[in-house]
Amino acid sequence: MTDTADLAETGTRDRILSAARNLLHREGYSAVGVAEICREAGVVKGSFYHFFPSKADLLSEVLRRNWRGANGALETLLESPGPARDRIARFFQIVVANARRMHREDGVIYGCNIGVLASELGPSLSEAEEELRGIFNQWRRHFAALIRAGQKDGSVSESCDPDATAAALLASIQGMSVLGRTLNDPDMIEAVANSALAQVPAGNH
Amino acid sequence: MTDTADLAETGTRDRILSAARNLLHREGYSAVGVAEICREAGVVKGSFYHFFPSKADLLSEVLRRNWRGANGALETLLESPGPARDRIARFFQIVVANARRMHREDGVIYGCNIGVLASELGPSLSEAEEELRGIFNQWRRHFAALIRAGQKDGSVSESCDPDATAAALLASIQGMSVLGRTLNDPDMIEAVANSALAQVPAGNH
DNA sequence: AACACATTAGACCGATCGGTCAAGTCCACC
């Protein structure tokens, strides 16, 4: 994982958030109890409820934080130079590299720390559902913007429907997460990433 | 859903299994308790543990049953006539039609009744993990067989790597599940399905 | 009628769930 064992005495709230991000990524929402999060964070129950009104509120914040990471990478790519289609490819490379890192460090691929929770919480009630919808919509919009940029710079064919293709790319990413989590094979994830790019028809450039 | 409200007096074991398939599909494994399954099935706890040694064993059987459905469709398609690439497309149409049915009947898309559980249970312990790995591997093999058939009948390009592309198709399916569950938009699912087919390069035929 | 056996019934178990609360510690500011 990314940031366990921050032995440095950081703020209590941050320690809770960090522990929760790790645990929810690995085991999901329902399978992790507040007590377990507190244990991992080295914090007592009262402190938890001092900073977070409920477990569900913590979830919202975890999702927001997780999205900040992916969103940052996407926005960086949006402002980067070079053919936009290559920048899309680079995002997939980042995802693959992440899977490889998890596999190397922990022996296990945990998948997307957003998608895993999105899939578990489902379409039911859950206040977090709105958060998740917003995240996926932004994600789609980023991909669509990259595709449109590609159509401008000639790296993506004009025949490509940006919105549909953006959704398809996001679906491939989320599918890589599910397959990675279950089959735990980084090479296969890379193969999927390469195939996924074929959904973006190359331009004439 | 498919088979709730079988008021007909079917066997107790089947009623439990049916209720569990519905509930686990909608709400996942951890979020559903044995008591809830019993209530839905109209059965008392003792009966549950008479037929199933544990909740985890029930999960295995649910997964096996769920896979029987998808597997059946795939094997039918494998033996069907016509260009194999079209048969792959037909599988995606079936998935889309299923999403539309859920959305029409329940107002909500619950996604893949295998993938949802695969994503939740993750790479951790869980005896069911082996079950899930087997299912996904068979699924990949079916797709790969269709692609190879397509290369024989000319509907799929020889440049296509059947194993990699099969994994990519499965990833797209699972991504559709995650996105469908969260965004609940059947039209978008259909758009993704159409884009996903571009991962299978058409042949010369 | 008596027995065996499969199934039903639901009270019960310890553990854990998310969440509350009153008391205590700490530190900044007056």
Add this chain to the structure above:
DNA sequence: GGTGGACTTGACCGATCGGTCTAATGTGTT
């Protein structure tokens, strides 16, 4: 040095968790 508010502490709450167990209730066989 006293006061107030932020934070910590952990005991405690009722509900639910997965699972067990004993007793009752068929039901078919002899």
